[in-house]
Amino acid sequence: MFCFQCQEAAKGTGCTVRGVCGKTDEVANLQDVYIHVVKTLAFYHAAAMDAGLDKAALLEDEIISALFTTITNVNFDADDLGRKVVAAIKLREDVRDELAKAGKLPDEPAFVRWNEGTVETWKSLGSQYGVMRTENEDVRSLRELLLIGLKGMAAYAHHAAVLGYRDDAVIRFMDKALLALDDDSLGADELVGLVMECGSVGVTTMALLDKANTETYGNPEITEVSIEAGDRPGILISGHDLKDLEELLEQSVDAGIDIYTHGEMLPAHYYPAFKKYSHFKGNYGNAWWKQVEEFEAFAGPILMTTNCLVPPPSSASYMDKLYTTGTVRYPGAKHIEDRKPGGQKDFSLIIEQAKTCQPPKKLEQGSIVGGFAHAQVKALAGKVVDAVKQGKIKKFVVMAGCDGRFKTRNYYTEFASALPADNVILTAGCAKYRYNKLNLGDIDGIPRVLDAGQCNDSYSLAVTALALKNAFGVESVNELPIVYNIAWYEQKAVIVLLALLSLGVKNIHLGPTLPAFLSPGVAKVLVENFGIGGISTVEEDIKTMIG
Ligand code: SF4
Numbered sequence: 001m002f003c004f005q006c007q008e009a010a011k012g013t014g015c016t017v018r019g020v021c022g023k024t025d026e027v028a029n030l031q032d033v034y035i036h037v038v039k040t041l042a043f044y045h046a047a048a049m050d051a052g053l054d055k056a057a058l059l060e061d062e063i064i065s066a067l068f069t070t071i072t073n074v075n076f077d078a079d080d081l082g083r084k085v086v087a088a089i090k091l092r093e094d095v096r097d098e099l100a101k102a103g104k105l106p107d108e109p110a111f112v113r114w115n116e117g118t119v120e121t122w123k124s125l126g127s128q129y130g131v132m133r134t135e136n137e138d139v140r141s142l143r144e145l146l147l148i149g150l151k152g153m154a155a156y157a158h159h160a161a162v163l164g165y166r167d168d169a170v171i172r173f174m175d176k177a178l179l180a181l182d183d184d185s186l187g188a189d190e191l192v193g194l195v196m197e198c199g200s201v202g203v204t205t206m207a208l209l210d211k212a213n214t215e216t217y218g219n220p221e222i223t224e225v226s227i228e229a230g231d232r233p234g235i236l237i238s239g240h241d242l243k244d245l246e247e248l249l250e251q252s253v254d255a256g257i258d259i260y261t262h263g264e265m266l267p268a269h270y271y272p273a274f275k276k277y278s279h280f281k282g283n284y285g286n287a288w289w290k291q292v293e294e295f296e297a298f299a300g301p302i303l304m305t306t307n308c309l310v311p312p313p314s315s316a317s318y319m320d321k322l323y324t325t326g327t328v329r330y331p332g333a334k335h336i337e338d339r340k341p342g343g344q345k346d347f348s349l350i351i352e353q354a355k356t357c358q359p360p361k362k363l364e365q366g367s368i369v370g371g372f373a374h375a376q377v378k379a380l381a382g383k384v385v386d387a388v389k390q391g392k393i394k395k396f397v398v399m400a401g402c403d404g405r406f407k408t409r410n411y412y413t414e415f416a417s418a419l420p421a422d423n424v425i426l427t428a429g430c431a432k433y434r435y436n437k438l439n440l441g442d443i444d445g446i447p448r449v450l451d452a453g454q455c456n457d458s459y460s461l462a463v464t465a466l467a468l469k470n471a472f473g474v475e476s477v478n479e480l481p482i483v484y485n486i487a488w489y490e491q492k493a494v495i496v497l498l499a500l501l502s503l504g505v506k507n508i509h510l511g512p513t514l515p516a517f518l519s520p521g522v523a524k525v526l527v528e529n530f531g532i533g534g535i536s537t538v539e540e541d542i543k544t545m546i547g
């Protein structure tokens with residue numbers, strides 16, 4: 001195996017024996033094969049769309065869900081991945097048959113006919129279809145940056161599609177980019193162009209998801225979320241899938257149990273649509289990497305709807321209470337199957353088990369405040385602009401992104417604490433758990449930590465920046481008193497970064513370390529064109545970023 005797609009890649013270069021995330025060699029190899037097959041699907045998908053075949057939609061779903069499946073901390077199950085690759089090839093061949101029957105089969109390059117080996121041989125294929133297939137370091141870096149951006153884009157496209165929102169421009173770009181990943185005729189310049197296009201299609205995808213979420217569940221609004229545990233048994237739901245949450249809440253209304261969010265599901269509390277459920281109790285615990293101890297303390301069943309799942313240690317007592325759904329899989333965890341068209345997922349098993357469990361152990365006291373997505377910020381715009389004009393707010397500091405387990409991430413807690421009292425943090429994603437319980441206070445009633453939501457809601461931060469640009473009448477977002485100190489861990493943060501670059505945002509600081517997949521040559525391009533930088537010490541960075 002060779003994998004360097006996340007911030008915790010071994011030795012800062014790549015995992016070669018077993019992932020720091022817990023991904024095995026077999027799983028990594030199967031994921032490489034899966035991605036290889038997805039490139040062949042892209043060819044037939046584009047043809048099926050051109051030909052107007054109904055089956056194009058099935059291939060679209062498969063491409064998007066395959067890319068999402070290979071994101072860090074989503075799927076750890078070799079058997080499941082093997083089945084998925086076999087099914088993907090079968091679907092590809094079905095679509096090819098239909099294209100042939102309709103007389104619409106285009107000339108096929110040799111690689112799209114790939115169908116070699118078996119699940120057993122794929123498990124040990126090494127890096128033949130993975131990162132190291134590309135020899136030139138810069139081309140490899142650009143190809144992987146593009147693929148990683150596509151994975152993040154796919155996650156957002158998947159969430160939008162679950163709510164019935166699609167945009168052909170997104171899947172058309174995915175097809176083009178997937179087919180470019182092994183195209184030896186493309187040099188660095190063309191690949192840089194595709195990476196930039198990936199960022200702008202990333203904006204389209206994030207806007208689509210924002211529309212899907214807000215039209216379905218309403219605009220997030222200022223909300224105080226309890227972080228305390230109640231006295232009834234509960235179900236803990238984590239990940240990013242709001243549709244799963246909706247169905248779980250609906251199916252558990254009179255069950256005598258409570259529903260708690262963990263990690264990235266916290267922002268669900270900000271949506272008006274979920275406020276009608278009196279058993280939607282609060283948030284329990286922190287970011288994904290603390291889950292082993294927090295799932296243990298929770299005592300009830302846990303539902304993982306997307307990343308980030310941490311492999312439970314053999315001593316974990318919650319293994320028989322761990323449920324996965326959607327793209328998430330873990331060997332031994334019970335899996336809730338997908339909904340049929342027009343139907344719901346069936347959460348009865350998990351609800352019945354919850355009734356037999358103890359209430360969660362009490363971990364924390366109090367509450368946190370969030371819900372500052374773009375509509376809420378716009379509603380406050382007058383107040384915010386006044387505070388800036390009166391000099392009460394001097395700077396906005398975007399500290400969105402991911403959290404992770406490395407000690408170096410204490411930097412973000414210290415950085416947030418060290419910010420002057422006239423600075424406001426704009427956040428989204430699980431990075432917020434490094435500072436959202438610090439009680440940093442408010443400025444004339446505007447909290448100093450404005451949480452827009454999940455990493456999925458990072459689009460809101462761009463809309464907020466554009467709203468401020470209009471309010472202040474400046475030419476470019478770079479003239480605003482906003483600095484970016486973003487933390488990344490997995491691939492969704494990469495599409496957010498590319499999206500910000502495509503919107504013209506400059507001088508973003510990215511930490512705690514720069515991605516291992518950026519070769520020195522590619523890193524240089526990003527530094528020279530966009531002023532991207534890393535982080536140093538809190539003291540130094542407060543000086544350089546805040547002044
Ligand atoms: Fe390593 Fe990250 Fe890849 Fe897991 S996802 S194998 S930790 S680089």
Ligand code: SF3
Nearest residue numbers: 308402429430455489
């Ligand atoms: Fe977090 Fe995994 Fe990225 Fe959604 S849950 S931000 S790391």
